[in-house]
Amino acid sequence: MPKDLSSVKAKVIQLRVKKHLSLREIHQQTGVPKGTLSNWLKPYPLPEEIREVKQAVAYEKLQNYIKTVRKRQRPTESKFHKALGDQELTTYQKSSIAEAAVLFRLALHRFKVYGSLFDGGTADWVVESPSGKHLKLQVKFARIDNRGMPIIPLLCSDGRTKFRCYREEEFDFVVGYCFFSDTAYVLSFEEVKGKTCHVPQEQDEERWDKLLNL
Template structure:
C-alpha cells in the first residue's frame, strides 16, 4: 500500500507526464477525490486538453456489458472505497486460486524486495516462472481497461518493469471476475500499460508453452 506522500507523487506524475483527468487519476491511485483536487490544483489541464479528453471519452464510450457480466463479488463491494493494499490482496488471492485449479505449484517469492508476487513451478517440466499480479485499471468513462506495466521504486517514483523481473504479468478484473495473462515478451514493446483483451482471458496454458 502506498503511503500518502507516495500517492500524491504518483497523482502529480500522472497529471504531468500522462495528462490524465481527475477521475482517471482517482481510479489509478485510489486516493480520495478531495485530496486529489488539492494536490492537482497547481497542475490543471488546459482547456484544449479538457476538450480533447471529452471527445476521447465520447469516442470510446461503450455499454457496461462490454466489460463482461458483473460478478457477484463486484456487486458485494464498492471497489473505489477499497484501499490499494486490499485491492492488491484480492487480485493476488484470485490469481493464486486459479493457479491451484490449473495444477501449478505456487510459492511466495524466495527473495526479499523481489517484485514477484508468486513463484510458479510447472509440474510437467519443473520450470520456475515469476508471476507479477496487478489489478486491472478501469475507469467509468471509456471501455479500455488496462494493466499497468510500471512499479514503484523509492520516494514514489515509478518505472517500467525490467527484463527478468517477471515472466508473466496477470491482471485481475473484479468486475467480471476474470484474470488476463500476458507473457513478458507480449508486452515488452509497451511502455506503460497493456489493454486487456478476450484473447488473453484466463490463458493459463501460456505458462506451459
C-alpha cells in the first residue's frame, strides 16, 4: 500500500476507534469512498451502544425534517409554467430556461457574468459582484417531487459514465431554479457539501445577498 494511502487509512481507523464516527461521517471528513471505508473498517465495528445512539439521533432528525416539509406550503405555479401546458421539456430546454432565469436575476443585481475560465470546468459561470468579487457559480434546474416540493440535483459527471458529488474547488455557490414557481434558490457550497440532491428551504429563496455580502 502506498505511503500516502497508508496514512489515510490510519486516519480513517483513528476516526472510527477514537471518535466512533459512522461511514457517512468519515466519508464527509476524508472523501474516501464508502465502499473502501467499509472494507477498511470491517475489523472495527461501532460499539452496539454507539450505533443505537446514532440510529436514534438519525431517526429524530428525519422526523423533524418530515415535520418541517409538511409545514411548508407547496410552491404556487408560475404563469410561465402554466403557459407550457402539457408540453414536455427536454434536458437542453430545462438547462436553457434555468440559465436564462438566473442570468436575468444576476443582471438585476448588477453582476457581470463570464463563461467558465477552464476547459471542462464544472462551474457554469464565473461572476463578478458589484464590489469586484469573483465567484464560481453552478446553475441547476430544480425538479418538483411527488409532494410538490423542489429538489436541486447535485451530482456531476466524472467524465465517463459515473456521477459524483461536487468538490469544494468546483463552485462557490449553486443556484437551483424552479421553473414551476419561477423561484431561484441560492446556496453556498458549504450548505450542500457532500449531498447528491438538496431540498431548498424558504429562507434560500432569491438569496442574492449571499453573493453580494462576501
